[in-house]
Amino acid sequence: MSKIWMMVASAAVLTIASCGQSDEETKPADDTIELSDDAKTGAELKADHNKAATENLAASNEFLKENASRDGVTVTDSGLQYMVLEEGPEDGYSPDSTDLVVVHYVGTLKDGKEFDSSRARGAAAQFPLNRVIPGWTEGVQLMSEGDLFRFFVPPALGYGENGTPDGDIGPNEVLIFDVELIKVQSAERNLETANQFLAENLKKDGIQSTDSGLQYQIITESDQGGKSPEAADTVEVHYQGTLLNGTEFDSSYARGETIEFPLNRVIPGWTEGVQLMSEGDKYRFFIPPALAYGEMGTPGGPIGPNEALVFEVELIAVK
Template sequence: MNKLIASVILFSAVALSAKAQTDFAQTPKGARYRIITHGNGAKIKQDDIITFQFTVKTDKDSVLESSYQAGRPAQTKVRPSQNVMDLMEVFPQLSVKDSALIRIPADSLFAKQEDRRPPFFPKGSFLNFVVKIERVQTLNEVIAENNAAMAKMRGNDSTSRLKYIADNKLAPKTTTTGLQYVVTRASAGRKPMAGDSVWVNYTGKLLNGTVFDTSVEPVAKTSGVYQAGRKYEPIALAVGMGQVIPGWDEGLQLLNEGSKATFIIPYKLAYGERGTPDGSIPPFSSLVFDVEVVKVKPMNKAVAKTAKPATKKVVRKAPVKKKVTHK
């Protein structure tokens, strides 16, 4: 009797295993997939832009990568498949709000590079993707959406800049490029020309008051941006030569040696639509810099004797991250 029960259990297990295998469809390149939930929408087409969440696991459910952990979904354009890993054979089988399990044979990934096969992908194992299609759009729809989002960010930045000026009761001068500045300590010293060397103390802030960089040690400590081992002193640069963001190149040529000022720099003259790679300055961010021109050194003696203050139009260049030079 016990042998009969054991035989029935074994037969059932084999049958279930066989059914689990047949539940998967297989693509020409060898990817296996099974739709878990159906969104009942139109199938994804070539050139559609899809936004999707995903989790990548081993056969033992160890998570290798996840859009949920990253905090943002993935987005890609559907195109002809180049290899089994790009999932482009499977996406056209899905529709918006579908979720699916996609299994990629590990053997196909390491067929010609066995020496690179990690131990968690033994022979016969799979790389498992669980994907959920969140949005399906045409390229034109994505472009229109991005343009609207950028227009909103531009508007928000402009509004925030005006609010900052009003809240701080400033009356800045505005140049033709949009740079705004207030001289907080006047001086009769020499104005730098393009090519002159200047030494500048500075504190850089976002419009919300967050300090992201400074050359002044007490400010760094009170603002929480202090870096042990850094020399806090005026930075040296050649003004008007593209070594710093355009707002600095223009603004420093408006000041005299010994003067102090506050620059309110629009994003176009700062770090543009992308911000900084480290995220300390977000996209479309106007910046506030409190600066002091400590010293001006003419490019050469001949220029120092004959030159007049620079009046030529500033040529806009792509934003360049301000480089800190330490002595």
């Protein structure tokens, strides 16, 4: 789980099975639990935590004070510090606190120890900007698409005196993040972009539109007189799905195998569009947000709110 999330919790349940042992074999000899000599009491653990919190806060304050005097470091009223490493295009969009953002990032402690990285996972992260630590909520709003910033996040804007439950981030640790803002997922902006694209796309040769607003282009037509599906049929297809900028978010071709599903159990643009096809046909569909994932997008990405989608679909068989 990404360390930048602060409002997502998980719980684990430890289940102990007897594995076929009898009650007598699994029953403890008595009710006494013996602790090892080095086991600490709750009071001792709390004292250790408080000591670490005090020491870390002093070290963090000293680091931030010295860092603030470095060339290129800017300090906001909240105490957040940042450096601009690279600037994106001038027309890049800046997010509001309620927007979804798509980012790449690397998080380290002040000693250089890496505790989280989307780059190491090989996939950009998407999240609502108001659902992460305060240093991120404030800092990323200073950026525009294409920018690369380095943030120095004080403990009060990070994980405070508690740190993280897994212990990777201790109490009152200052955090350093290199953040690249790839895209701002604004529902209003995405809808405007989708409508503009679809209006221009409809002017192109070979593009047809249905009454619902679904657009399609016939890439290849089978001459075998194949069957066309109805909404309740199960179909076998190959497909590739991309965003308007060409980013691929799903592909049966990439997985190397076709997929089967009931046609009435997918997004409306698919349910309607594939019924226009016959076995052996290959179409390209341009799907408006209302016929795709709407203003919600997909949880956690990669499809943002009100994004238009492009699918190339090959109808293999109607089951």
